[in-house]
Amino acid sequence: MTENVLVTIKGLQFDSADETVIEVINIGRFHQINNKIYLKYDELVENETRLTSNLIKIDGGSIEITKKGTVSTHMRFCANEKTVSLYNTPFGSFSLGIFTRSVEIDKQEDVINILIDYSLEVEEKQISDCKVGICIKTQDKA
Numbered sequence: 533m534t535e536n537v538l539v540t541i542k543g544l545q546f547d548s549a550d551e552t553v554i555e556v557i558n559i560g561r562f563h564q565i566n567n568k569i570y571l572k573y574d575e576l577v578e579n580e581t582r583l584t585s586n587l588i589k590i591d592g593g594s595i596e597i598t599k600k601g602t603v604s605t606h607m608r609f610c611a612n613e614k615t616v617s618l619y620n621t622p623f624g625s626f627s628l629g630i631f632t633r634s635v636e637i638d639k640q641e642d643v644i645n646i647l648i649d650y651s652l653e654v655e656e657k658q659i660s661d662c663k664v665g666i667c668i669k670t671q672d673k674a
Contacts (some may be wrong), residue, residue, distance in 0.1 A: 629653030
């Protein structure tokens with residue numbers, strides 16, 4: 533895979549009332565070091581002028597997402613594990629509990645597809661079930 537990639541992140545969130553789908557597409561940089569995959573990209577958070585820097589690390593069957601900027605956090609997704617992290621926003625911080633049901637990673641020559649299925653808690657209260665798909669493609673194959 534080339535260094536410059538197209539990153540598509542599609543999230544599906546289910547709560548008791550309805551279902552929400554969010555999709556964002558960014559250009560990123562792909563690196564593979566010691567059998568670990570690193571993906572860096574910037575995003576503009578709604579109603580903000582400052583960029584948030586994102587790092588996705590793929591290590592075996594686990595995924596880590598680190599955000600730094602207007603919003604900052606470090607989230608880890610590993611099948612059948614619960615993790616807790618702090619989510620910092622301009623309006624305050626809160627704890628996120630993530631119970632990951634499954635992580636699927638499909639690596640091909642010019643594309644990597646990831647599907648994460650998890651439940652989300654805020655301040656120890658279950659708020660939704662989520663599925664996130666991440667597609668990383670070589671820019672010329674997009």
